[in-house]
Amino acid sequence: MTEYVVRFIAGGVIVSAFAILGDMLRPKSFAGLLGAAPSVALATLGIVVVQHGPHYAAAESWTMIYGAVALGCYSVAVCHLLMRYSLNALPATILASAVWLAVAFGLLAGFGGAA
Amino acid sequence: MLVKMSPSALKRTRWYEYGIRFVLGGLATVLAGALGARFGASVGGLFLALPAIFCASATLVESHERRSKEKAGLSGRRRGQQAAALDAAGAGLGSIGLVAFAVAFSVTAEASIIGAFALAIVAWAVVSVSAWWLRRKLRAVSRHPRAEHRVRSAGSRGSVP
Numbered sequence: 117m118t119e120y121v122v123r124f125i126a127g128g129v130i131v132s133a134f135a136i137l138g139d140m141l142r143p144k145s146f147a148g149l150l151g152a153a154p155s156v157a158l159a160t161l162g163i164v165v166v167q168h169g170p171h172y173a174a175a176e177s178w179t180m181i182y183g184a185v186a187l188g189c190y191s192v193a194v195c196h197l198l199m200r201y202s203l204n205a206l207p208a209t210i211l212a213s214a215v216w217l218a219v220a221f222g223l224l225a226g227f228g229g230a231a
Numbered sequence: 232m233l234v235k236m237s238p239s240a241l242k243r244t245r246w247y248e249y250g251i252r253f254v255l256g257g258l259a260t261v262l263a264g265a266l267g268a269r270f271g272a273s274v275g276g277l278f279l280a281l282p283a284i285f286c287a288s289a290t291l292v293e294s295h296e297r298r299s300k301e302k303a304g305l306s307g308r309r310r311g312q313q314a315a316a317l318d319a320a321g322a323g324l325g326s327i328g329l330v331a332f333a334v335a336f337s338v339t340a341e342a343s344i345i346g347a348f349a350l351a352i353v354a355w356a357v358v359s360v361s362a363w364w365l366r367r368k369l370r371a372v373s374r375h376p377r378a379e380h381r382v383r384s385a386g387s388r389g390s391v392p
């Protein structure tokens with residue numbers, strides 16, 4: 117239980133820090149870079165290293181590559197849903213989650229995880 | 232336009248909006264850990280790049296833009312969508328940096344953990360900013376020939392002296 121409380125606080129703090137930085141930056145396309153900041157990764161990998169060691173953390177970060185590629189596809193899908201189909205941000209981002217899941221798990225199924 | 236930092240922009244964010252992002256960030260981190268523990272490192276790793284916070288960020292960007300337009304007596308719906316789309320475009324470029332982060336960490340983690348974190352963060356920042364800068368340059372280059380073409384064709388019609 118303590119582990120999950122630590123994860124929650126660490127994740128919340130790091131995500132909020134990147135989000136505040138993103139709020140302050142202009143232009144918006146540059147601030148958007150922080151939407152793909154490695155905030156969850158920083159919080160999680162730190163704990164993983166302590167719990168399971170560097171080999172396990174390296175294996176997790178390897179499949180993170182697939183997640184990051186899926187995030188790129190997700191962002192493109194959100195852009196299209198907003199600009200072409202005039203959806204609002206909340207439904208667009210929720211619908212595009214299907215793209216993230218499909219690409220991430222598709223890449224994992226196709227290429228496999230780290231050895 | 233150069234990259235600028237404007238702390239006064241924080242005044243537009245309401246206190247509960249910080250709370251939403253904190254909670255979503257915390258939950259995404261807990262989810263990544265729980266899935267890693269249940270299904271192993273391969274599945275857990277995917278969720279290190281989960282866009283959990285992105286729906287909150289894009290919604291906030293959209294509502295801030297809409298509010299500022301509505302204050303001026305205009306409908307800000309389209310402007311809000313455009314601002315959120317710009318944010319998503321930036322995240323798309325940032326995802327290239329996130330790939331660089333993952334590759335750098337994965338390759339160097341077993342040699343030195345502190346070095347791996349440092350290298351991965353530097354890789355993320357350099358690749359993300361470079362991708363953003365390159366896209367700006369490419370857009371500027373692709374706009375100039377079109378602008379020149381418009382001036383030339385207007386000139387040939389006699390509308391430009």
